[in-house]
Amino acid sequence: MSQVDSLGCKKRRRTERVFKFKKFGERGYPVDFHGSFLENVRALLEFGQIENGLCGEMASWSFQLEVHRHPSLHIFLFVVEEPIELSLNRHCKHCQYIGWGHHLICNRKYHFFLPSMDTILPCLNYEGNSCLSRIGVSESKSTLIELEGHTMHGVFHSNGFGHLLCVNGMEASSNLAGFQLMDFWDRLCTGLGARKVSLRDVSVKRGMDLRLIHAVAYGTPWFGRWGYTLSHGSYGVDQQTYNFAVTTIQKLPLSILINHLGISNNKDILITLSRYQVLSGHSLMTIGDMFHFMLELKLHLPRESSYNYQHRDLGIFVDSSCRWSPKRVEMAIRVIIDALKRAECRWISRQEVRDIARNYIGDTGLLDFVLKSLGNQVVGRYFVRRCLNPVTKVLEYSLEDVSDIFPMQTESMKRMDHRIQQNTQCKITKVQLMKDVYFLYKQILQQQHKFQSNSDMPGTISAASRIILDSKYMVKEFNNNETISEREVEKLKTKTILPGDECDRSEGKKIVIDCICGVEAEAGERMVSCDICEIWQHTRCVNIPSSEEIPNIFICCKCEQALLGFPSFP
Numbered sequence: 001m002s003q004v005d006s007l008g009c010k011k012r013r014r015t016e017r018v019f020k021f022k023k024f025g026e027r028g029y030p031v032d033f034h035g036s037f038l039e040n041v042r043a044l045l046e047f048g049q050i051e052n053g054l055c056g057e058m059a060s061w062s063f064q065l066e067v068h069r070h071p072s073l074h075i076f077l078f079v080v081e082e083p084i085e086l087s088l089n090r091h092c093k094h095c096q097y098i099g100w101g102h103h104l105i106c107n108r109k110y111h112f113f114l115p116s117m118d119t120i121l122p123c124l125n126y127e128g129n130s131c132l133s134r135i136g137v138s139e140s141k142s143t144l145i146e147l148e149g150h151t152m153h154g155v156f157h158s159n160g161f162g163h164l165l166c167v168n169g170m171e172a173s174s175n176l177a178g179f180q181l182m183d184f185w186d187r188l189c190t191g192l193g194a195r196k197v198s199l200r201d202v203s204v205k206r207g208m209d210l211r212l213i214h215a216v217a218y219g220t221p222w223f224g225r226w227g228y229t230l231s232h233g234s235y236g237v238d239q240q241t242y243n244f245a246v247t248t249i250q251k252l253p254l255s256i257l258i259n260h261l262g263i264s265n266n267k268d269i270l271i272t273l274s275r276y277q278v279l280s281g282h283s284l285m286t287i288g289d290m291f292h293f294m295l296e297l298k299l300h301l302p303r304e305s306s307y308n309y310q311h312r313d314l315g316i317f318v319d320s321s322c323r324w325s326p327k328r329v330e331m332a333i334r335v336i337i338d339a340l341k342r343a344e345c346r347w348i349s350r351q352e353v354r355d356i357a358r359n360y361i362g363d364t365g366l367l368d369f370v371l372k373s374l375g376n377q378v379v380g381r382y383f384v385r386r387c388l389n390p391v392t393k394v395l396e397y398s399l400e401d402v403s404d405i406f407p408m409q410t411e412s413m414k415r416m417d418h419r420i421q422q423n424t425q426c427k428i429t430k431v432q433l434m435k436d437v438y439f440l441y442k443q444i445l446q447q448q449h450k451f452q453s454n455s456d457m458p459g460t461i462s463a464a465s466r467i468i469l470d471s472k473y474m475v476k477e478f479n480n481n482e483t484i485s486e487r488e489v490e491k492l493k494t495k496t497i498l499p500g501d502e503c504d505r506s507e508g509k510k511i512v513i514d515c516i517c518g519v520e521a522e523a524g525e526r527m528v529s530c531d532i533c534e535i536w537q538h539t540r541c542v543n544i545p546s547s548e549e550i551p552n553i554f555i556c557c558k559c560e561q562a563l564l565g566f567p568s569f570p
Contacts, residue, residue: 017047021065021075025187037160037193041110044192048079055080055144073175076120080111080145088146094155094163097524098198098231098473106157111145112188113153114181116174119144152181154188160195171205178203179225186226189478198231198475199223200524206434208441215246215468216445217291223474233471234525235538236518245467248460249445250288257287257444269443272436279428287444294437301430324366332370335360337379340399350395371397473523516541530556 023029031043048061059081067073084090084107092109095101148166151174156162164185169178176184189197201221203210210222221228230239254273276294277284284290339356340348350371357367375386375397385398445465511529513522515537526539528550539550542557555563 018064018066018074019047021067021184024063024065024077025184025191027191033191033193035193037156037195038158040192041156041158045079051078054078056086058082058086067175075114075151075175078111078113078115078144080113082109082111082145084108092157092163093524094165094198094200095157095161096522097200098163098475099521100161100198101521103157103159103161106159108158110156110158111153112156113144114151114176114184116149116151116168116172119147119149151176152185154185154197156192156194160193162189162194162197164197164199167203178205178222182223182226189476194478196475196477198473199228201228201472201474206438208438209469211471212445212465212468213291213295213437213441216249216288217295219246219250219288221471221474226476228474228476230471231473231475232523233467233473234519234523235470235515235541237467237470241467242471245464248464249468250286252287252461253285254287254290255285269440272440275428276436290440291437294433294440297428298430298433298437301428301433324363324369328363328366329370332357332361332366333374333379336367336370336374337382337384337399340382340384340397343399345398345400347389347396347398349389349392350397353397511536513537526550528554530554530559532556532559 017030019030027033030047031040033040033043035043045061048063051060051062054060054062061079063077063079065075065077067075084105087109090105092100095103149172150166150168151172152167153165154162155165167178167181167185168174169176169181174181201211201223203222214220214222214224218224221230230242232238233242258270258273273290276290276297279297280293284293335357336353339353342356354364354367354371358364361367374384381401383400385400387396388394389396445461447462447465511522512534513519513527513536517538519538522536526546527536528539528542528544529536531553532555535556537556540546542554544550
């Protein structure tokens with residue numbers, strides 16, 4: 001039984017139905033989903049187990065989902081209905097940020113979340129209202145609805161508009177990968193008949209912003225795999241600006257990048273780029289080509305396996321921990337290759353090769369190391385085969401000419417190989433690959449390297465990267481089989497103006513935004529208000545670093561200039 005099961009099943013009904021995680025949300029599983037969004041939600045909740053007291057006075061349901069049977073892994077999907085009268089905030093900030101602030105307020109919201117191991121304990125370990133007696137109603141709401149630690153959390157308004165608030169995959173100690181969670185969420189949205197769903201893309205994997213590295217490698221963000229497109233960026237970024245920034249980095253030729261790097265200060269970058277040029281088997285012309293190849297290679301590498309790395313010329317198969325110098329290893333390789341050449345393609349035993357090589361190399365430890373490293377590797381134009389003789393049980397070696405399969409390097413590549421000492425391992429593991437991706441991400445896209453002093457390359461890459469990183473807000477429109485008139489009816493059924501003056505959506509004094517970036521609406525970025533004119537601007541646009549606190553007193557440039565124009569006191 002899974003860890004999740006052992007935590008909560010003792011307090012759950014034995015007759016509770018278990019649903020297949022990989023099918024949940026498909027049409028007919030567990031419901032046909034033929035009605036409007038609100039009707040589909042209510043039909044789905046008929047199959048859920050009612051959870052009394054899970055989130056105060058809010059109605060709650062749960063579904064037990066089987067991820068896989070062997071080994072057993074079950075997770076729980078919780079659904080909480082949040083009536084407007086019990087909401088901590090009547091106005092949805094996520095609607096405001098995405099540009100739906102003009103929508104009228106709905107009667108209720110529905111939260112769908114998969115708790116993580118950190119948040120599932122409050123969900124399962126309760127009896128009746130003991131959850132409330134332990135942490136209180138308001139804290140219960142904060143724990144289950146507003147907490148950001150869930151494996152997945154999405155919320156729908158009753159009009160079919162929704163927001164995906166968080167997806168935390170394996171890097172957040174989840175048993176599910178990010179793509180599995182997104183597949184599940186996409187099935188759920190499609191099945192329920194959602195109309196539009198937004199998200200704020202701040203996903204980070206292995207220290208890298210996914211929206212940046214995927215845009216460079218594939219031209220679209222990671223969430224684009226599920227049909228999400230840019231709604232708008234922060235700081236005045238629009239679709240045209242975003243597309244131009246992506247193209248600028250993607251199409252930047254590696255040859256120009258290398259010329260601007262300079263060899264003396266950036267040798268490691270050049271070695272890494274050269275390594276994957278060789279691995280690709282074809283010319284990688286641009287930065288986009290390089291990152292695309294590396295991420296695609298990752299998909300084909302088993303976690304513990306490796307990918308053979310062959311030099312076009314005589315390779316030096318050592319890493320930094322090798323106790324022999326590259327020159328000595330290279331000499332031993334040459335001697336062994338010459339010995340195998342004299343065998344004229346026939347198989348010879350390891351001992352015979354070793355004995356021939358000992359006439360030139362006295363260090364037997366070095367010979368043993370090289371013989372082990374050379375097995376089934378490409379060296380120059382030859383493939384060194386190694387296998388165990390099934391009769392004698394002795395290792396044997398043979399040499400095969402593969403020059404027709406692996407063409408020789410071009411003169412430009414040879415010149416680069418001559419300038420750059422190729423001191424790399426002969427195999428690429430997934431761990432090493434991701435280290436190299438992270439290294440190039442930091443050094444090229446985040447500008448942690450040193451360009452030549454007269455280069456304008458840093459400004460180009462930095463500006464384009466910043467535009468991509470500022471493009472966070474994404475939307476997907478779901479094409480449901482309903483007519484325009486049905487949608488308008490659904491609007492009227494699910495949107496309600498509450499008692500009081502609800503035509504004014506603001507709950508207090510409406511703020512005025514007039515920033516130098518051109519933005520006139522709030523989008524969730526940090527802002528500061530002028531203490532004189534009370535106009536709000538982004539802290540980044542007025543040069544307040546994110547690492548610094550907002551000053552207690554702030555005066556904008558316009559008001560500052562106006563103050564300077566006042567006559568001084570005598």
